[in-house]
Amino acid sequence: MNPRYSLLLLGFCTPVLGADGLAIYTHGGAKPAAMACASCHGADGMGMAAAGFPRIAGLPEAYLERQMRAYREGLRANPVMQPIAAALTEDETRIVLQYVSTLPAPAYPQITRAAEARDAGAVLALRGDWPQGIPECVSCHGPGGVGVGGDFPPLVGQPENYLMDQLDAWRKGTRKGDPQDLMGRIARAMNEAQVSAAAGYFSALKPGTAVPAQTTDEPASKTANAAPPPSAAPSTSGFTPPAEDSLGDDPFSQLVRQGRALFVDTAREARPFVGNGMNCVNCHLDQGRLGGSGPLWGAYPMYPAWRVKDKAVDSYADRLRGCFRFSMNGTEPPVDGPVIQALAAYSYWLSTGARIGLAPAGRGYPAIPEPAGGYDLVQGQKVYGQSCAICHGTQGQGMKVGEGYVFPPLWGADSYNWGAGMARLDYAAAFIHTNMPLGQGNTLSPADAWHVAAYMNSHERPRDPRMIDGSVEKTRAAFHAGQPTLYGATVNGVRLGAGTP
Ligand code: HEC
Ligand code: HEC
Ligand code: HEC
Ligand code: HEC
Structure with a gap:
C-alpha cells in the first residue's frame, strides 16, 4: 500500500490521539463549529474575566464531562457553548477535557469557617x-x-x-x-x-493570598451590605441567638470568638483532645445555632442536669468534656482549661436571653418514630447510595481537602466512637431526618432516615472508650443494654463493637 495513503487512513480511523488534546484546545475540533477553546478560555485555561468566560483549567474531569453533556442535552442552556459541545465528537470531547483537567491552576487560600466574616x-x-x-x-x-x-x-x-x-x-x-x-x-x-x-x-x-489563621483578636466589622447576617433572618425555632457582628473586641467577645473557632474547626484548634477527623459543627450545624440540630442555646440553659449516661448530675463543662471523649473519640480537656472555658463562653453567649431550665423549641434533634416493621439495612444501603455517597463516600470515609475533612466520615477510624450519641439509631435517625442531605433537611421520609441510620451504624468504628476487659459482651451489658444500637450485634458475619484498628 502507498505509505501516504495508509497514513491518511490511519488519520481517519483514529482522528485524535492522546497528544491531540492540546491541538483541539488551541485549534478546535474537526468540524468548524467546534471552535478552539483557547480563543475564549485563554491559552492557560484561566478564562477571560472581562468577557465572563470561565476558568476551566484544572477542573475535575468528571465535572467537565457532566457540563459538556449538559450543554449537548440542553440541561444547560447557553448559546455559545451548546453549538460547540454539539460539534465536538465524543472522542474529541473526552480527549480535550482530559487535557483541560491537567492544566495547572494556581493555589488559592483555603479559608475555613474559623475565619472572620466581614461582609x-x-x-x-x-x-x-x-x-x-x-x-x-x-x-x-x-x-x-x-x-x-x-x-x-x-x-x-x-x-x-x-x-x-x-x-x-x-x-x-x-x-x-x-x-x-x-x-x-x-x-x-x-x-x-x-x-x-x-x-x-x-x-x-x-x-x-495568605491563609487567614484564626483571627480571634480582631473585631467583626459592621458593614452596610445588602444581605442580612444569618441570625437577623426570621428563625423557625423557638429562640434566636445574637448575631455574630454584635460582638466587640473586649476580652469576653474575644473568648466567645475563640469558642466559635474551636467549635467549627475542632480537629485543628483543639488537636490534642481530638482523636478523629471530626468537628463539633459537623453534628451541630450552623455553628451550633440551628434549631433541630442540637443547638448550643438549647443545651446551655439546661445544665446542670442528671444524665443517665454518667449516673451523675453533670455540669455544662462535664457535658462538653463528654463530647470530646465520645463524639470526638479523644481525651477530655481539663475542666478549667482554655478549651472548655472558650466553648462554655460561646454557648453562654449564644444563649443570651434564653430562659434557664426551660427547654426551648428546637432543642436537640427532633425524634422520629421507628418504622412499624423495624429498620431495613438493605433499604438503608439503597438510600445511602442515592442520597449520601456523593459526599460521604461509598465507604463512609468522607472527603478531605488537604489535611481537613470537608465531608466528615460516617464510619471507620476517623469517625465518632461506639460510645457516642450518634451511634444510637434513634439519635442518628433524628439528626439525619432533620439535617441531611446537606441543604435538603426534612426531605427523606422518617422510615428512610431510620433505614439509612441503621446502615450507617452497622459498620465498625472506634471502640467504646469504656470497654470492659476488651469484651464486647460485658461492655454491651454495662453501657448499651436496652438502647437502640447495633453494638454487639452481628451484621454480615461481623460482630460489631471490637473497634477499628
Ligand atoms: C466563543 C467562546 C468559547 C469557546 C470557543 C469555548 N467556550 Fe467554553 N465557555 C464559554 C462560555 C461563555 C461559557 C459559559 C457558558 C455558560 O454560562 O453556561 C463556557 C463554559 C464552558 C464550560 C463550563 C465551565 C464550568 O465551570 O462549568 C466548559 C467545560 C467549557 N466551556 C469547555 C470548553 C471547551 C472544551 C472548549 C473547546 C472545545 C470551549 N469551551 C470553547 C465560551 C467559549
Ligand atoms: C458525631 C456527631 C457529634 C459530634 C462530632 C459532636 N456532637 Fe454534640 N451531640 C451529638 C448528639 C447526637 C447529641 C445528643 C445526644 C446525646 O446526648 O449524646 C449531642 C449533644 C450535645 C450537647 C447537649 C445538647 C443538649 O441539648 O443537651 C452539647 C452541649 C454538645 N453535644 C456539644 C458538642 C461539642 C462542644 C462538640 C465538639 C467538641 C460536639 N458536641 C461534637 C452529636 C455530636
Ligand atoms: C452535599 C453533601 C452531603 C450529602 C449529600 C449528605 N451529607 Fe451528611 N454531611 C455533610 C456535611 C458537609 C456534614 C457536616 C456539616 C457541617 O460541618 O456543617 C455532614 C454531616 C453528617 C453527619 C454528622 C457528622 C458525621 O460525620 O457523623 C451525618 C451522620 C451525616 N452527615 C449523614 C448523612 C446521611 C445519612 C446522608 C444521606 C441521607 C447525608 N449525610 C448526605 C454533607 C452531606
Ligand atoms: C450542598 C452542597 C453545595 C453547597 C452548600 C453549595 N454548592 Fe454550589 N455547587 C454544588 C454542586 C454539586 C455544583 C456542581 C453543579 C453541576 O454539576 O452542575 C455546584 C456548582 C456551583 C456553581 C457553578 C460553578 C461553575 O463552574 O459553573 C456556582 C457558581 C456555585 N455552585 C455557587 C455556590 C455558592 C455561591 C454557594 C453558597 C451560597 C454554594 N454554591 C453552595 C453544591 C453546593
Whole structure:
C-alpha cells in the first residue's frame, strides 16, 4: 500500500490521539463549529474575566464531562457553548477535557469557617444563611471554595459575572443537571443581593493570598451590605441567638470568638483532645445555632442536669468534656482549661436571653418514630447510595481537602466512637431526618432516615472508650443494654463493637 495513503487512513480511523488534546484546545475540533477553546478560555485555561468566560483549567474531569453533556442535552442552556459541545465528537470531547483537567491552576487560600466574616459575601461563603436554607458555600465547595472531588467544582478563579450568571441560571431554570439538585435548591433559595455578594467574594480571592489563621483578636466589622447576617433572618425555632457582628473586641467577645473557632474547626484548634477527623459543627450545624440540630442555646440553659449516661448530675463543662471523649473519640480537656472555658463562653453567649431550665423549641434533634416493621439495612444501603455517597463516600470515609475533612466520615477510624450519641439509631435517625442531605433537611421520609441510620451504624468504628476487659459482651451489658444500637450485634458475619484498628 502507498505509505501516504495508509497514513491518511490511519488519520481517519483514529482522528485524535492522546497528544491531540492540546491541538483541539488551541485549534478546535474537526468540524468548524467546534471552535478552539483557547480563543475564549485563554491559552492557560484561566478564562477571560472581562468577557465572563470561565476558568476551566484544572477542573475535575468528571465535572467537565457532566457540563459538556449538559450543554449537548440542553440541561444547560447557553448559546455559545451548546453549538460547540454539539460539534465536538465524543472522542474529541473526552480527549480535550482530559487535557483541560491537567492544566495547572494556581493555589488559592483555603479559608475555613474559623475565619472572620466581614461582609455579606464572606458571611454567605463562611456562615451561610441557614434560616433561608442556605449552608455555607465552603461546606460543599471546600475551604476558600477550592473545590472538592469530582462533583464540587472550584468557585475561586471564576469571574464575578460568570458566577452570577450561573446562580441566575439555576434560579431561572436554564441550568439543571446538577447531582441531586444540590446546587439548584440552594441557588433558588438565594436572593439577588446574595447572588452578587457571593459572586463578589469568590471572584475577589487571589492566588497565594495568605491563609487567614484564626483571627480571634480582631473585631467583626459592621458593614452596610445588602444581605442580612444569618441570625437577623426570621428563625423557625423557638429562640434566636445574637448575631455574630454584635460582638466587640473586649476580652469576653474575644473568648466567645475563640469558642466559635474551636467549635467549627475542632480537629485543628483543639488537636490534642481530638482523636478523629471530626468537628463539633459537623453534628451541630450552623455553628451550633440551628434549631433541630442540637443547638448550643438549647443545651446551655439546661445544665446542670442528671444524665443517665454518667449516673451523675453533670455540669455544662462535664457535658462538653463528654463530647470530646465520645463524639470526638479523644481525651477530655481539663475542666478549667482554655478549651472548655472558650466553648462554655460561646454557648453562654449564644444563649443570651434564653430562659434557664426551660427547654426551648428546637432543642436537640427532633425524634422520629421507628418504622412499624423495624429498620431495613438493605433499604438503608439503597438510600445511602442515592442520597449520601456523593459526599460521604461509598465507604463512609468522607472527603478531605488537604489535611481537613470537608465531608466528615460516617464510619471507620476517623469517625465518632461506639460510645457516642450518634451511634444510637434513634439519635442518628433524628439528626439525619432533620439535617441531611446537606441543604435538603426534612426531605427523606422518617422510615428512610431510620433505614439509612441503621446502615450507617452497622459498620465498625472506634471502640467504646469504656470497654470492659476488651469484651464486647460485658461492655454491651454495662453501657448499651436496652438502647437502640447495633453494638454487639452481628451484621454480615461481623460482630460489631471490637473497634477499628
Ligand atoms: C466563543 C467562546 C468559547 C469557546 C470557543 C469555548 N467556550 Fe467554553 N465557555 C464559554 C462560555 C461563555 C461559557 C459559559 C457558558 C455558560 O454560562 O453556561 C463556557 C463554559 C464552558 C464550560 C463550563 C465551565 C464550568 O465551570 O462549568 C466548559 C467545560 C467549557 N466551556 C469547555 C470548553 C471547551 C472544551 C472548549 C473547546 C472545545 C470551549 N469551551 C470553547 C465560551 C467559549
Ligand atoms: C450542598 C452542597 C453545595 C453547597 C452548600 C453549595 N454548592 Fe454550589 N455547587 C454544588 C454542586 C454539586 C455544583 C456542581 C453543579 C453541576 O454539576 O452542575 C455546584 C456548582 C456551583 C456553581 C457553578 C460553578 C461553575 O463552574 O459553573 C456556582 C457558581 C456555585 N455552585 C455557587 C455556590 C455558592 C455561591 C454557594 C453558597 C451560597 C454554594 N454554591 C453552595 C453544591 C453546593
Ligand atoms: C458525631 C456527631 C457529634 C459530634 C462530632 C459532636 N456532637 Fe454534640 N451531640 C451529638 C448528639 C447526637 C447529641 C445528643 C445526644 C446525646 O446526648 O449524646 C449531642 C449533644 C450535645 C450537647 C447537649 C445538647 C443538649 O441539648 O443537651 C452539647 C452541649 C454538645 N453535644 C456539644 C458538642 C461539642 C462542644 C462538640 C465538639 C467538641 C460536639 N458536641 C461534637 C452529636 C455530636
Ligand atoms: C452535599 C453533601 C452531603 C450529602 C449529600 C449528605 N451529607 Fe451528611 N454531611 C455533610 C456535611 C458537609 C456534614 C457536616 C456539616 C457541617 O460541618 O456543617 C455532614 C454531616 C453528617 C453527619 C454528622 C457528622 C458525621 O460525620 O457523623 C451525618 C451522620 C451525616 N452527615 C449523614 C448523612 C446521611 C445519612 C446522608 C444521606 C441521607 C447525608 N449525610 C448526605 C454533607 C452531606
